[in-house]
Amino acid sequence: MKKRVFFFFVLTAVLFPPAPADAQNRILDVPYVPTKFPVVDEMLNMAGVGKNDVLYDLGCGDGRIVIGAAQKYGARGVGIDLDPERIRESEANASSAGVSDRVKFYTGDLFKADIREATVVSLYLLTTINLRLRPRLLRELRPGARVVSHNFAMDNWKPDASSEVDVDGIRHDVYLWVIPVNASGTWSWTIKLKEKTAAVRAELVQKYQYATGTVKIDGAEAAIQDAKVQGDVVRFTFEASVEGKPRTFACEGKLIGHSINGTIRSGVEGETKAWTWKAYRNPTTEKPIDEPLDVT
C-alpha cells in the first residue's frame, strides 16, 4: 500500500512538475494583452532598433516584440515573463520565426531582472509599474539606451518622442525616452579669449534630459540656456561679455565619467569661432537626475 502511495507521488511530480517559484507565489502585476502588430512595428521603428541592439521586453507575453526585433532588424533580444505559459509560447514562436539563435526567454519577475545589457527596453505594462521601474531604467541602462512604451508614460519624465497608431479605430500611443547621462554638478574649464585665458565654472542642475544652471566666466555670472542632455551628449548656451560686447557661446560635448570633450562655438564679427571644450566635474557634486517616488 505504502509503495503504491509513494509511486503515485513520484508519478504526479514527474507529470506535473512545480511551476517556478515566481509563477507559483506571485500574481501578475499586469494581465496578458498582446500588443497589436502595427504597434509593435511602430515601437521598433521609433526606438530605431538595429542589428547591434539588445532589446529586453519586460513582461514579454508571446514574445512578439523581441521576435520582431530579431526578425526585422537582426537584433538580439531577451523576453521575461512571470507566466511560464507565455514563455513556452514565446519559445515556440521564436522557433517558427527562425530566430531562436538570437533570442532568449525566461520565466521571471521583471522587477528582479538584470537589464544592464539592454540597449532597448520595451514595455506594455501600466503607468504605476513604469514609475516603479523608472529609477532603475535611469540608473542601470547606459546613456543613449532607449525605452519604448505602449500606451503608458512616465509621469514627469517627459518622452523624447511620441506617436499614435490607429488599429481598427482604436488609438494606441507609443512613447520613447533616451536615457540621459548625468551631467549635474560643478564643471570647470578654461577658454582663450583674445590674449587672455578665462576660467569658467558652471553649475548644472539636471532633471531627466533637461538642465538649468549658471556659468561664471571671469567673475561675471550668466544663465545657462537651452540645455539638453541627449544620451551621452550635453548641449547648452550662455551669454558673456567679451571686451564689452555680449557674445553667445554654444557648448556641445560628450560626457564620459567626469569629463566632457567637445567644442565651444561663438560668432565673432560674422564668423563662427570654435574652441576645443574640455571640462572636468568635481565628482562629489553629481546629484540624482530623477525625482524620488512615492510608489511602492
Ligand SMILES: C[S@@+](CC[C@H](N)C(=O)[O-])C[C@H]1O[C@@H](n2cnc3c(N)ncnc32)[C@H](O)[C@@H]1O
Ligand atoms: C500587457 S502584457 C504585454 C505583453 C507583451 N509585452 C506585448 O506587448 O505584447 C503584460 C505581460 O506582463 C506579464 N507580467 C505581469 N506581471 C509581471 C511581472 N511581475 N514580471 C514579469 N512579467 C509580468 C504578463 O504575464 C503579460 O504577459
